[in-house]
Amino acid sequence: MKRLFLNLIAVFLVVVAVAQEPVKPQLTPRIITATRSVSLFTGLEKQVFQAIQRKDKAALDALVEDDFEIEMPDADPLPGDDWEQAVLSRDYDLKSFLIRQMSARDLGTAVVVNYDRVQQSTYKGKSDGGEFFVVDLWNKEGDSWRLAARYVSKVSTIPWTPKTTPKPTGKQ
Amino acid sequence: MLLSRPIRLAFALVSITLAANFLSAQKVLHSDEDQRPNGFHTDSGETMPAVASPNNGTVVLGNGINYHGGTVLHSNPVPVYIIWYGDWSGTGSNTSHTVSVIDAFLAANSLGNSGYEKINSTYGDAIGNVSGNLELSRQVFDTGSQGTKLTNKKLTAIVNEHLTSGSLPTNSKGVYLVLTSSNVSETGFCSQFCGFHTAQTLNGSNIKWAFIGNPDRCQSACEIQSTGPNSPARGVGGADGMTNIIAHETEESISDPDLNAWFDSSGEENADKCNFRFGPTRTAADGAKFNQTFGGHDWMIQMNWENRSGGGCAQVLGGKFF
Numbered sequence: 001m002k003r004l005f006l007n008l009i010a011v012f013l014v015v016v017a018v019a020q021e022p023v024k025p026q027l028t029p030r031i032i033t034a035t036r037s038v039s040l041f042t043g044l045e046k047q048v049f050q051a052i053q054r055k056d057k058a059a060l061d062a063l064v065e066d067d068f069e070i071e072m073p074d075a076d077p078l079p080g081d082d083w084e085q086a087v088l089s090r091d092y093d094l095k096s097f098l099i100r101q102m103s104a105r106d107l108g109t110a111v112v113v114n115y116d117r118v119q120q121s122t123y124k125g126k127s128d129g130g131e132f133f134v135v136d137l138w139n140k141e142g143d144s145w146r147l148a149a150r151y152v153s154k155v156s157t158i159p160w161t162p163k164t165t166p167k168p169t170g171k172q
Numbered sequence: 173m174l175l176s177r178p179i180r181l182a183f184a185l186v187s188i189t190l191a192a193n194f195l196s197a198q199k200v201l202h203s204d205e206d207q208r209p210n211g212f213h214t215d216s217g218e219t220m221p222a223v224a225s226p227n228n229g230t231v232v233l234g235n236g237i238n239y240h241g242g243t244v245l246h247s248n249p250v251p252v253y254i255i256w257y258g259d260w261s262g263t264g265s266n267t268s269h270t271v272s273v274i275d276a277f278l279a280a281n282s283l284g285n286s287g288y289e290k291i292n293s294t295y296g297d298a299i300g301n302v303s304g305n306l307e308l309s310r311q312v313f314d315t316g317s318q319g320t321k322l323t324n325k326k327l328t329a330i331v332n333e334h335l336t337s338g339s340l341p342t343n344s345k346g347v348y349l350v351l352t353s354s355n356v357s358e359t360g361f362c363s364q365f366c367g368f369h370t371a372q373t374l375n376g377s378n379i380k381w382a383f384i385g386n387p388d389r390c391q392s393a394c395e396i397q398s399t400g401p402n403s404p405a406r407g408v409g410g411a412d413g414m415t416n417i418i419a420h421e422t423e424e425s426i427s428d429p430d431l432n433a434w435f436d437s438s439g440e441e442n443a444d445k446c447n448f449r450f451g452p453t454r455t456a457a458d459g460a461k462f463n464q465t466f467g468g469h470d471w472m473i474q475m476n477w478e479n480r481s482g483g484g485c486a487q488v489l490g491g492k493f494f
Contacts, residue, residue: 025323025359028324028370029370029431030324030368030369030370030431031368031369031370031424031428031431031441031444032360032364032365032367032368033365033366033367033368033417033420033421033443033444033447034364034365034366034444034447035362035363035364035365035366035390035393035394036392036393036394036448037392037393038364038365039447039448101364102364103360103363103364104363104364104393105363106392106393
């Protein structure tokens, strides 16, 4: 009886400990001045997703390396060709996306970028949207940058609907 | 089966804890979404509705940036307070030379009232427009009360300490700048941002404050050029890099002090829309580029978004858009 009681107390302590991990700082409401790298790679990431929206294979090929791969939890690495075939197919519809909270760490000829992406999309008619945490590795080739590898994890499947401001008419 | 009192108590304890953790987890997720600083200016990550012209038509919409009902800072001049944090008697750009360059930048009739700063007078609220004038009011030195590894909490503590101690006045109509030497780190500085601005209730008042780090800590991320027009030596461009970020943060702190006045549909404030865009430049004898001259100095500072004539990045009020 005493042992069972001690075991239950141990379970209680483990539950409390798990709930405290990992330590997660609260986000602060503030408006940042983005670094030059963040400005540059926000633009390049947008180009990748806009190429997917347009089903523009040439534009996408210009932005990703030939041996590009995607890694995600509980899955084998996804070859870039398979990914490209899927996202450029008619089955995939990227309706909207938003890139936020980007960090970029410049390592010279390579830059590691991480960001939070929320998107509305469907694959074979089913909702594929949500929130994703993405880490991208960009390599410099001459004067241009190409995406070498992506590590992506889904944070939430909660559908996200952007609410945009009314377009100003100038007559308000 | 009947369980003994201690066992029942333990089960109850575990059940309550599990329930509390579940509810807590829901709250944390919701809280994160609410408070994400995503540039959308609201806690929910959504944009705010634009509202009609703020002061009977003297400030119009339709110039690529929208008004959302908040106030702007009207003072003429807007007082600026500086907290020099860290070691400003060191080497490189962490010296009194940088202090004197930035003092000259923010002195009366320097940045304030320049054709450049007057671009900000195209923003207003129900009371009136921004004056386009600002001036250094008081500055203090803090050699490291919160150490050299800063977080947002520690930055808040630094500002609060100087308000409560009375070393700086508590003024809700001013802008406070925390300028850190290059040996001081701040989470996110150099990887996400070069500076930021915010508003908080401190010492009983709504205080607008901004962080600007010495970009010599990360030249490729936050500095325009290694040698600026006010560099004391080649390769020491920190002071000029800081003037660029100070221009950015003060413009936004004045036109969108509480993060609810002027920004566009993607959440960008006026200076964000021209971040690291300089327009045409000239070259000094030492090779440093500059695009402004006022207060007896040349400066290399980003353009600002002019809220008229369709909107665009300009170097001076009424000048060409680039």
